[in-house]
Amino acid sequence: MSFTRRTFLIGAGSLSLLVLSACVDEPPTPTRSPTPTGTTIPTPSGFLRSSWSTDPYALGSHSFMAVGSAPEHRDTLRQPILNRVYFAGEATSSDNPGTVLGAQASGALAANDLSTVAAAGERIAIIGAGIAGAEAARVLSQQGYDVVVVEARNRVGGRIQTVTGKGWPGPVELGAWRLRSVEDNVLLTRLGSLGTDSVSVPDAIFRSPTATVTTNPVGSTAVASAVAWAAEGASDLTLSAALDQSGAAKTANDTKVAGIDGGPLLGQYLSSLATVYGAQASDLSAWYGLDQPGNIDTVVSGDFGTIVKDSLTGSTTSLATAVAEVSYSKTGVSLRLGTGESLRADRVIVTVPLGVLKKETLKFNPLLPFAHRTAIAALGFGTVDSIWLKFDKPFWSTDAAVWNLVGTADDITTWYNLEQITGDPVLVGLVGGDAALRVAKLDEAQLVASALTSLRPFAA
Numbered sequence: 001m002s003f004t005r006r007t008f009l010i011g012a013g014s015l016s017l018l019v020l021s022a023c024v025d026e027p028p029t030p031t032r033s034p035t036p037t038g039t040t041i042p043t044p045s046g047f048l049r050s051s052w053s054t055d056p057y058a059l060g061s062h063s064f065m066a067v068g069s070a071p072e073h074r075d076t077l078r079q080p081i082l083n084r085v086y087f088a089g090e091a092t093s094s095d096n097p098g099t100v101l102g103a104q105a106s107g108a109l110a111a112n113d114l115s116t117v118a119a120a121g122e123r124i125a126i127i128g129a130g131i132a133g134a135e136a137a138r139v140l141s142q143q144g145y146d147v148v149v150v151e152a153r154n155r156v157g158g159r160i161q162t163v164t165g166k167g168w169p170g171p172v173e174l175g176a177w178r179l180r181s182v183e184d185n186v187l188l189t190r191l192g193s194l195g196t197d198s199v200s201v202p203d204a205i206f207r208s209p210t211a212t213v214t215t216n217p218v219g220s221t222a223v224a225s226a227v228a229w230a231a232e233g234a235s236d237l238t239l240s241a242a243l244d245q246s247g248a249a250k251t252a253n254d255t256k257v258a259g260i261d262g263g264p265l266l267g268q269y270l271s272s273l274a275t276v277y278g279a280q281a282s283d284l285s286a287w288y289g290l291d292q293p294g295n296i297d298t299v300v301s302g303d304f305g306t307i308v309k310d311s312l313t314g315s316t317t318s319l320a321t322a323v324a325e326v327s328y329s330k331t332g333v334s335l336r337l338g339t340g341e342s343l344r345a346d347r348v349i350v351t352v353p354l355g356v357l358k359k360e361t362l363k364f365n366p367l368l369p370f371a372h373r374t375a376i377a378a379l380g381f382g383t384v385d386s387i388w389l390k391f392d393k394p395f396w397s398t399d400a401a402v403w404n405l406v407g408t409a410d411d412i413t414t415w416y417n418l419e420q421i422t423g424d425p426v427l428v429g430l431v432g433g434d435a436a437l438r439v440a441k442l443d444e445a446q447l448v449a450s451a452l453t454s455l456r457p458f459a460a
């Protein structure tokens with residue numbers, strides 16, 4: 001079996017992937033983890049959460065490569081139908097899937113494809129006012145088309161959801177928030193030009209009940225080894241299976257780093273992966289699953305939503321207008337709206353999340369071509385959620401910016417300490433995959449209680 005350059009890059013990317021944990025240059029520096037002393041954690045004075053899996057206009061957070069899917073499925077999904085129906089959005093990006101950057105580029109790509117066949121002044125409908133729809137609208141309105149963006153929610157931004165005010169010291173980002181300074185450089189430059197600040201994230205710690213270390217080389221090494229082993233195989237398998245069958249999980253289990261067992265360190269790394277991909281190792285493809293190379297080392301500290309609003313300035317946006325059905329033919333398209341009205345256009349760009357396409361809450365008439373439906377079924381759609389807690393003053397004993405729990409039963413095992421990033425006494429918990437689905441079932445009181453329990457090891 002031959003492997004493309006893409007396969008190589010994915011394998012290589014996994015080595016340097018993510019969450020400040022993959023740095024293996026420095027040896028871990030252990031300190032004894034403080035034994036929780038029964039310190040009471042103060043009740044947060046502010047609480048906000050996302051719940052993307054239950055959001056009817058997302059039904060998850062972003063796409064991932066499940067076993068049986070391949071990058072070609074993303075390419076297929078963005079193929080125009082009759083030159084009337086175009087697709088964009090993060091799931092259609094094979095360069096930067098699952099990201100803001102990929103979604104934005106996909107919007108420009110669909111717009112430019114469309115403009116090669118559209119006559120001047122045509123009416124173009126865009127379904128969805130997230131970053132992909134906004135970018136498509138920006139490109140097409142600059143080219144003189146009559147662009148109307150139809151958005152189901154009463155806000156723009158989609159999976160970029162910035163909450164401002166409401167007693168919080170700065171913007172609260174309930175969707176995308178973390179970026180990679182190298183790969184996302186163009187995006188960061190554009191954000192900077194709009195006055196939206198971003199900040200690099202300094203050091204992380206990994207705390208088990210017995211010790212604390214500053215790096216987790218075990219997880220990244222095991223995953224890289226499993227991915228490299230799987231790349232030589234005749235068929236794809238899950239990352240968990242690759243970890244087991246390659247022996248990488250056993251090697252990790254047999255390792256002990258500065259007083260912390262290797263098994264829990266591998267578990268922590270896989271939990272971190274779930275906060276990036278929204279999926280478990282038991283769902284991710286070992287061949288293609290780790291398709292977001294680069295280090296997440298930056299967070300957007302300003303209003304991320306500004307980029308979407310700025311891109312929409314040249315077009316008309318109709319909020320609170322869900323599209324129920326797209327009818328298409330060789331001569332045009334008609335959108336049936338949730339209100340019962342319809343909207344006719346020459347062409348349409350569909351940017352709804354893959355979760356919406358999978359659940360078929362947006363219908364197509366006639367049905368989408370078989371190749372599109374195959375791609376929609378093959379690609380996975382995961383869940384990442386965030387929990388924002390505001391405190392009157394810091395109660396924690398560590399000045400690390402990112403806290404990772406190792407070897408505990410908590411669902412929320414990654415916390416960002418904004419005191420070290422923006423100066424605010426705010427903690428942001430991230431949870432992905434099955435843990436996110438469990439957390440989504442908790443009511444507010446239960447979730448706060450669960451969050452505070454997971455924070456106990458960090459209390460002074």
Ligand SMILES: Cc1cc2nc3c(=O)[nH]c(=O)nc-3n(C[C@H](O)[C@H](O)[C@H](O)COP(=O)(O)OP(=O)(O)OC[C@H]3O[C@@H](n4cnc5c(N)ncnc54)[C@H](O)[C@@H]3O)c2cc1C
Binds near residue numbers: 057
């Ligand atoms: C919690 C979370 C964390 C993330 N973290 C990161 C990160 O750190 N870095 C990163 O780069 N990316 C991250 N992402 C992914 C990133 O947010 C997405 O890839 C990107 O924002 C998707 O943009 P989009 O335009 O493709 O889709 P969306 O932003 O989802 O836009 C689609 C729009 O379609 C609308 N819509 C849906 N159904 C209908 C309908 N029937 N009629 C009309 N409108 C409809 C929706 O309301 C939405 O506004 C994260 C996502 C989540 C949820």
